[in-house]
Amino acid sequence: MATKQSKMHGRVEGAAKRCAVRGCRAAGEFRAPLTPGDFDGPGSWRWLCLDHVREHNAKYNFFAGMTPDEIEAAQSPIPGWDRDRQTRVFTAPGADPGPAWSDFKDPLDAISARFRPGIPRREMSRFSGEERHALGILGLREDTDLHKVRKRYSELVRRYHPDRNGGDRSHERKLGEVIVAWQKLKVARAFA
Structure with a gap:
């Protein structure tokens, strides 16, 4: 059983396993999923030596089997916003514009100013x-x-x-x- 995980290269010190590659006599100090695409959940692992884990990682391709559109969606800096139907709409057509953020020192005051009933808001300025x-x-x-x-x-x-x-x-x-x-x-x- 592994006792301590090193910060360097993912090596697990004290692993009592041998490399899972047939014929290799080196210590299996690195965990790798059984197949490159099998990492959803705890999964099954095998122990590899440094040379074989490098070989395993070189063969790994996250985008294998994806279409160009799926690859583009996976690389998006804002994943989910375009697809998420549960996302709250922040403004409605025809709604009054919010207060100018520059008029407030605390952002929470600016947010609450918009929804404070009965208190007339100052007309929006085009200047900060x-x-x-x-x-x-x-x-x-x-x-x-x-x-x-x-x-x-x-x-x-x-x-x-x-x-x-x-x-x-x-x-x-x-x-x-x-x-x-x-x-x-x-x-x-x-x-x-």
Whole structure:
């Protein structure tokens, strides 16, 4: 009886069996199913030496006997989702959209906000929380477009830049905030 399983190569140390291959005198330290495709459940095992278990593994092909469609389905990163009829439908046609996740720190609060009865939800924004903050730094509202954002950014850079203020660096922090806000808004999904 095997007492200890090694982490290396699946070797079972202390196995008192001989290799199951006829004529081989080596110790059978590795378990292998009787046939390569017979591994459903506990099954029947045979003990092999290192050389014969390598030979056994080289012959094994999980996809043997499968059609190309079955192979593709087995390799899918999301198996079952396309076939599972019991999967819950997360949205229904005509249903109100869920709350913006960016408005909440805890995902459970966002989920419960959707189903809280009697509490009116805030209108969905096309901007994330960070993007709304960036709009505030530029002094713009959510109904703006990218052209207005670019124009306002240019105005504020000219206003706060030290070269335009006779070398006065007192507005550098504000200039940095304006630049960061522009970097955030120029790639906003709302303007895509």
